[in-house]
Amino acid sequence: MRKIVTAVTAASLALSMLAMAVPASAVSGYDSAYAGESAFVNISPGQTQNFQVFFANAGTTNWSRGTSTQVDLAACLDDKTTCNAQDASEASWNSG
Known part of the structure; x- marks a missing residue:
């Protein structure tokens, strides 16, 4: 019985590691x-600074503002899972 439990545990661990290795798409x-x-800005807590970040469309779908293909930059916290935590009114859109 102990060998079966060990084998099942090892298989479960291997499958979970495999699942983590697959990138999100x-x-x-x-x-x-x-x-x-x-x-590239260095600021202290409480200070503000303006800067722009640029991303190129590397896909096959056009990004068009005001349509179902509009793309917005998501800001994520350090935990890399809590996203869209920013105030949307603070992020301006540049359709340029």
């Missing part, structure tokens, strides 16, 4: 590539 046709920033 976006909806088909959507992909982006980091293209740079306007400035």
Whole structure:
């Protein structure tokens, strides 16, 4: 019985590690590539600074503002799972 439990535990561990190794995939046709920033800023708590981040559309779907294909940048916390925690009114849209 102990050998069976050990084998099942080992198999479960191996499968969970395999599942973690598979990268998340976006909806088909959507992909982006980091293209740079306007400035690299160092600020202290409580200070504010403006900068821009640029992403290029590396997918096959056009990003069009005001349509179902509009793409918005999501801001995530350090835990990498809590996203869209920012105030949307603070993020301006540049359709440029």
